[in-house]
Amino acid sequence: MLRNVIAWFIKNPIAVNLLMLFLLIGGALSFLSINKQLLPLEPNQQIEIIVEYPGASAAEVKIGVTEKIENALQGLPEVRRMVGLSNKELARVRLTLSDDSDAQQLLARVKREIDALSTLPSGIERPVIEYIPPRHTVMFLALYGSADQKNLKMAAAKLQRELLLLPEVQYVDHDSGRDFEVSIEVDPDALRRYGLTMTQLSERINAYSINQTGGFIRNEQGEITVRMENQAYRSGEFATIPVLTLPSGATVLLGEVATVNDTLADGAFFASFDGKPARIFQISAAPEQDIAVVSEAVKRYLATHSASLEAGLTATAWLDFNYYVEGRLDMMMENLLAGALLVFVVLSLFLRPRIAMWVMAGIPISYLGTMMLLPMESVSVTLNLMSMFGFILVLGIVVDDAIVVSESVYHECESAGYQHASVIKGVEKVSVATVFGVLTTVTAFLPLLFVEGESRELFRSIGFVVVFAMLFSIIESKLILPAHLAAIGPKKRVTPVIDKLRHTIAVGMQSFIRGVYEPVLRALLPKRWPVVSAFLALFMVAMGMLSGGHVKWIGDARVPHDFPSIQLRMESTASEAMTVEAIRAFEQTVLDVDKSLASQYGQGMVAHTAVILDGPQNAELYVKLVDDEARKLDTFALAKLWRQALPNMPGLKEYRIQETLDGDPESRDIQINVVGEAPLQVDAAAKQLEHKLNALSAVYDVTNSQSNMDIEVRLALNEMGQNLGLTPEMLMSQVTTAIYGIEVQRVLRDSFEVKVMLKYPQDYRAQLHQLDNIYIHLDDGTELLFTDVANYQLIQAPTEIRSDNGRQNVVLMASVDPLLADPDDISDLLEQSILAELSAEFPGLTFNLNGELKEQQGRMSRQAVLFLLSLFGIYALLAIPLRSYKKPLLILSVLPFCFVGAVFGHWIMGLGMSVMSLFGVIAALGVAVNDALILLVAHSKPGSRIVQVASQRFMAITLTSLTTFIGLLPLMFETDLQAHMVIPMAVSLAFGVIASSFATLFMLPVLLKSAAVKHNKSTIAAANFDLG
Known part of the structure; x- marks a missing residue:
């Protein structure tokens, strides 16, 4: 069946070229339209x-x-x-x-x-x-300048409306700040002088400020509406409302008993950009949108409408995510092209240039075929850092089977003549082995499609790219490549320089094989146990390097942020002014550190700063750093300098620096939920746990959701108040009116909903002792002071009460520095020691350990199960063509050395191993299986000698491993900060294939020889394949 399909395509080059063009053109069109992101969006x-x-x-x-x-x-x-x-x-x-x-x-x-x-x-x-x-953040935009808060608010609302009118823009969010308000501040003395109450004033305002329809007059001429239009909208109109008519006939207006102003409502708000008053906008895109399109639309709008802004205001896109997307994707594309060029150079040194060219053609064909499938709804993979890395990951792998096929065809044609039958035979001889070799690689990557948790889309992006690219490589190497190899024919033109160089390399390779490899292998063959022990010792050394800390395990890779932020939290007693003072002091400290760095390096690291107040006791400082190429220090080093310099401001409770790209305030390395029914006990346990976390040197930025307690005034009726018939509801209603005020009306003005608030002056409402001076009105009109009918006490109450799935809890969160301690050790210490001790001390409480470390452990456990299933799948795929239960075990014996190579590679490169490193090891498994399979099926030929077979396959195994390693070299030495996420995976794959090839060429022949001694040679030759 397969032979007939291969033969048909070889004899029909037009069909081959049309298939190739379909994949190339379809993939190119998909590439032009596919959405681009920095990282895939989690659903x-x-x-x-x-x-x-x-x-x-x-x-x-x-x-x-x-x-x-x-x-x-x-x-x-x-x-x-x-x-x-x-x-x-x-x-x-x-x-x-x-x-x-x-x-x-x-x-x-x-x-x-x-x-x-x-x-x-x-x-x-x-x-x-x-x-x-789910949304993609496209950019942050700042509207800033010298305008007052009212004009800035109106300009921000106008800017938001106009941005949303752009067809490309769907989401524009910004904190509009304090709402517009008509403030009617009543003089308490004037009220008492005229015998008025706040409730009476409210009723008079509602009676006069009104728009109301009274019905319709219908007659033969038609219908006439009867309507009153007397609604007040601005302070001047409210001030003229009559509230009382004196016995003398004189009218008392609202403006005579109150100060009426158009103002902003009470509340905490502060925002600045580069030290100037501002509004910060976040522009977002829907999952199906391309952020580049949205970004360009917003920038075009700003370029054409900046002149229409109010004098003194400027709008700037200070943080454009599309810049980072394009820069990172360009970086990955440069690494891809550099790797492809290196692979081509290597192939050209070992193969004829035209053969090398058609082998390399498998890369764009496989890649563009993959690109064609990625936007499918069932796949939904975008072009992002992770999917681009998937393409780099398989750069050397997709040409492996093409190398084997072309080498087999070349040798067959050289021995039997350049004709279609020779090409068909050459392909057929290796077709089963190469197909199953690719399928084992696909199987090795399948677990990435089933990763669960918040990082699922990251790994799906890699998994789909690798799986599709490998499947398309089968189509290319079995259907497209043979037709082009059949058209090459014998070499006619001589290229002295290239031929001489290739001849020199070939002679040198053969000399190495004959003079070094074969003697060493012959010497090792009788020494099965020493060889196996030596390789086992290498594996143990690698394990020891990891467990002993010579190569650190860091969990998820820490990727430095291009725009870190500092979140601070003040004590509950701190005022809004104190919070603003603290965050501005932090901002100034960051700028002072930057000035010092500028004098040291000749270039500052900070491009912009933005400050946003998030409530009276919470604020955040965003720091936009300069571009990567101008940055002398990474974000981690900057954050360390900031921590050393940040001042301890009065009222400061805690602060946290978000310095990693994946730093989610709601998901930290450590998250411990303290759950219980007794709030005081929960709070005591949480404080003790917070102290223990702060005592760990590798743990930093500890936060406690229950750490802020507020002062609460608890009211109660006294005996006199109860005897006078006052109820708690009557008391609270009048106290609320005195402290908060009465919302009289809401009016729509200039597209803003404006509250009309009747209240006492600010200094009257802001002082606790003024509570004693509140007059309480009884039903008979009698006025008594608050202290006559009630009393109060001051207690502490939480400013925030948190519940998770309906259960009240306190949450402690912290980060772990993986360079100071193994995150898994910290997690074990918490579970087995600290939380166990607290559980014994507080038996009524439950301590739930969550966070990124726990998520990693759970994800690793789930992946371990999937990995075992993947190994069984690989075993099955090997057992089928080999027709043996035992021989696949020989191939699987080389797989641990992918891990060995990864550990030594990280040690050589000075890197810590991460979750991404393990996925690089998984990627190396496919290459290792393919190399071992090449050797094993060749040895399965009756009459074959292990030294002869190993020598014949030395070139193919070396070349497939070398192309994989060489293709990843540019990425391994990439200096871009965002490449830190994927470099560990590249190191694992690159060094893993080298180590596994070493095991394949030296250990596997020893095992095969041992198996041949123990078993009849005829049973080993059950799968009769020949790689030429």
């Missing part, structure tokens, strides 16, 4: 429910809102995780959906469940329920 679908509860404490929000929402949504099968956060005046519940769930259908169900809740407090705002789809 993390979420639904978020946000409910504002003005004036409520965190505990009140938890009991009144968060718990009720969690109970209503508990048990939804599509929800993988539900996290609730209860803060002062705000409830937030985030649902993480399972990958196969219908997000829109679930969103509709969540809305129905929330709408059906009848027990939510009456004072809450309408719940905001949003689906948060």
